[in-house]
Amino acid sequence: MKTYFKISILSVIALIITSCTLDVQDEFNFRPDINDNDPFENLTAWQFILARQTNTIADPETGARRLDDDNLDYFRAAVEATGLQSLYANANTTSTFLFLSNRSFINGNHDRNVNVITNGRRGVAPRTVNVDEFFNDLSDEQLNRLRAVLLYHIVPGEFLDQLQAFPSINTPREFPTLLPQVTTDLVTEEAVAISNESSLIGIERRQEFLLFINPDTAALIPSASSDNFDQGVALHNFVLSNGIGHFIEEAVRFQDYDLYSNFDLSL
Numbered sequence: 001m002k003t004y005f006k007i008s009i010l011s012v013i014a015l016i017i018t019s020c021t022l023d024v025q026d027e028f029n030f031r032p033d034i035n036d037n038d039p040f041e042n043l044t045a046w047q048f049i050l051a052r053q054t055n056t057i058a059d060p061e062t063g064a065r066r067l068d069d070d071n072l073d074y075f076r077a078a079v080e081a082t083g084l085q086s087l088y089a090n091a092n093t094t095s096t097f098l099f100l101s102n103r104s105f106i107n108g109n110h111d112r113n114v115n116v117i118t119n120g121r122r123g124v125a126p127r128t129v130n131v132d133e134f135f136n137d138l139s140d141e142q143l144n145r146l147r148a149v150l151l152y153h154i155v156p157g158e159f160l161d162q163l164q165a166f167p168s169i170n171t172p173r174e175f176p177t178l179l180p181q182v183t184t185d186l187v188t189e190e191a192v193a194i195s196n197e198s199s200l201i202g203i204e205r206r207q208e209f210l211l212f213i214n215p216d217t218a219a220l221i222p223s224a225s226s227d228n229f230d231q232g233v234a235l236h237n238f239v240l241s242n243g244i245g246h247f248i249e250e251a252v253r254f255q256d257y258d259l260y261s262n263f264d265l266s267l
Contacts, residue, residue, distance in 0.1 A: 038239035045097045045240050046088035049076050054102075063130035067102045070235075070247070073131045074105040078114070081135035082147040083266060087154060087178070088242075095243040096160040096175075098153035098213070101234065102127075103249040111227060112250035117257045118146040141261040148260035149251055151179035152199055159244050161237055166205035172218040174200045182259040191259040199254035200224075211236060213252045224254050 040048050052072040058065040067073050078100075079085055088097065105115045105125040115125040119142060125134065138146065155175045159165070166173065176198035183193045202218025202225075205211055211233040216225040223229070235247035 041239050042241055044089050044091055044242045045095070045245060046079075046085055048238065048240055048245065049079065049088060049099070052076075052099075058130070063132065064128050065130070066128045067106070067131070069103045069106065069127075070101055072099055072101060074102050074114070074125060074134070075100045077131040077135055078146055079150060081138065082143060082150060084147065084150055086267065087150075091242050093242055094157060094159055096155040096158045097240075097243055097245040098155075098233075098252070099238075099245050099247045100149075100153060100251060101247050101249055104251055108250065112229060112231075112252075114146070114149055114251050117149060117251060118142050140264070144260050144263055144265060145257045147265045148179055148257050149253075151265060152177050152201065152253060153248075153251070154178045155201060160203060160211075161244055162205050162209045162211060166203070166211070169205050169207060170217070172202045172204035172215055174202050174219055177201050177254070179254070179265075182255055182263070184259065191262065194263050194265075201252065201254065209236070211246060213248065220254065223256055224252075229253055 043051065049072050053076060054065060054068045054071045054073050056065045056068075079088065087095075100114055104113065106127050107113070107124065109116060109124050111117065111121065113124055116123065118138070135146070155177055158175055160175070177200070179199040181195040181197045181199050182191045183195045184190060185192050200220055202214045202220050203211055204215050204217065213231045213233065214220060214224045215230050218225070229252055231248050231250050231252045233246045234249050238245040238247075
């Protein structure tokens with residue numbers, strides 16, 4: 001037993017001596033020069049939209065392809081149909097862009113679906129389609145409503161990410177969009193003119209850095225958040241050369257888009 005104890009003591013001493021003679025390990029150096037930049041910062045919003053198109057094989061006869069729900073095929077075609085490309089391509093401005101994914105045209109036969117809004121509350125857009133031809137036959141009224149949707153989803157002159165723009169949670173802020181308000185008759189509530197005032201959009205940051213659009217806590221008119229027109233951001237913070245983009249999956253609004261049916265909002 002004594003012999004075993006002595007051997008154990010000698011083994012520990014030998015281990016300590018050996019460990020003291022090991023080479024000193026290299027110091028860990030944090031490398032702040034690793035490229036962690038935003039991958040889209042050299043693209044304008046329009047270039048980014050063009051890059052987010054579905055690449056599935058198209059039908060050789062119809063040109064139809066099955067769309068990825070998270071891409072921007074319908075959104076790109078809608079911008080081209082309304083002639084608003086310059087709003088996304090202008091490199092000399094800074095804006096916050098709410099990109100309407102394919103889901104916002106395809107999913108849900110309700111008043112928050114962009115195709116339902118555009119086509120007078122009739123039907124969702126198909127998932128398999130030739131989007132280059134989808135908007136070809138829109139009437140003037142339908143184009144006016146579609147153009148109004150797109151204009152409302154741009155906040156000019158603002159770079160709205162979660163932290164700098166919204167340092168506190170559950171504290172909504174309101175911003176003017178590119179869509180003018182509509183003046184309505186006080187009795188009939190029918191649209192009578194385009195106002196000089198901008199339609200407002202409300203944005204707040206919630207827990208876990210999620211942005212929420214037009215919450216009922218924002219200082220907006222009832223139509224902006226009624227009928228579930230509030231909307232959470234699905235994908236955040238695509239930093240671009242002319243602003244920042246966020247993806248949403250249903251349209252938001254200030255006033256009912258039907259009010260814009262007879263007003264040409266062309267640039």
